[in-house]
Amino acid sequence: xxxxxxxxxxxxxxxxxxxxxxxxxxxxxxxxxxxxxxxxxxxxxxxxxxxxxxxxxxxxxxxxxxxxxxxxxxxxxxxxxxxxxxxxxxxxxxxxxxxxxxxxxxxxxxxxxxxxx
Amino acid sequence: xxxxxxxxxxxxxxxxxxxxxxxxxxxxxxxxxxxxxxxxxxxxxxxxxxxxxxxxxxxxxxxxxxxxxxxxxxxxxxxxxxxxxxxxxxxxxxxxxxxxxxxxxxxxxxxxxx
Numbered sequence: 736x737x738x739x740x741x742x743x744x745x746x747x748x749x750x751x752x753x754x755x756x757x758x759x760x761x762x763x764x765x766x767x768x769x770x771x772x773x774x775x776x777x778x779x780x781x782x783x784x785x786x787x788x789x790x791x792x793x794x795x796x797x798x799x800x801x802x803x804x805x806x807x808x809x810x811x812x813x814x815x816x817x818x819x820x821x822x823x824x825x826x827x828x829x830x831x832x833x834x835x836x837x838x839x840x841x842x843x844x845x846x847x848x849x850x851x852x
Numbered sequence: 853x854x855x856x857x858x859x860x861x862x863x864x865x866x867x868x869x870x871x872x873x874x875x876x877x878x879x880x881x882x883x884x885x886x887x888x889x890x891x892x893x894x895x896x897x898x899x900x901x902x903x904x905x906x907x908x909x910x911x912x913x914x915x916x917x918x919x920x921x922x923x924x925x926x927x928x929x930x931x932x933x934x935x936x937x938x939x940x941x942x943x944x945x946x947x948x949x950x951x952x953x954x955x956x957x958x959x960x961x962x963x964x965x966x
Binding site for chain 2: 737739777778780783785790791793825827832833834836837838839840841842843844845846
């Protein structure tokens with residue numbers, strides 16, 4: 736058990752809908768990352784938050800957004816869903832986002848499997 | 853941009869050694885990582901190596917780093933059926949604004965034949 740929790744475990748929805756995925760980082764970790772894992776694209780970095788502020792953006796679509804709350808949990812919002820958004824979505828957390836040494840061990844949650852029909 | 857390449861499949865017999873290879877592009881990477889993903893689970897850090905090291909050994913795991921060729925390998929000695937999983941290579945890079953990111957390869961699926 737990594738200490739990172741994600742809910743829900745599975746989500747089935749229809750095209751055009753909007754969903755929210757939730758992540759609670761390990762106790763004490765300030766940084767949260769969101770990844771999308773699909774068979775063809777592998778593990779793609781979406782976005783990072785550090786202590787409530789957005790720090791970095793990766794291959795995140797404009798239809799997707801995220802936020803990190805004062806209690807450090809994070810939510811990933813996916814809207815106008817398309818069939819191609821079906822994937823595993825992982826949240827990971829780290830103590831300091833790699834600062835100051837560059838060592839950036841990330842602890843992964845079990846993922847949310849999203850199926851868009 | 854940063855890119856990490858690794859072969860997609862590897863099959864070995866139980867008791868043999870497994871070697872998983874990876875190439876990366878960012879020569880300024882400070883740390884390189886190996887993660888393991890078991891079916892239905894998230895990724896779990898197996899081991900890492902700092903970029904000024906050539907080799908790191910941790911029980912059955914040996915990591916070799918050739919910085920000149922930007923080549924990383926993971927050797928698992930005495931491979932067991934419980935080692936069957938997907939193994940991801942990842943490089944760390946500084947993306948600015950006080951942020952370090954990881955770029956992952958697509959993963960190597962290791963199948964261990966009893």
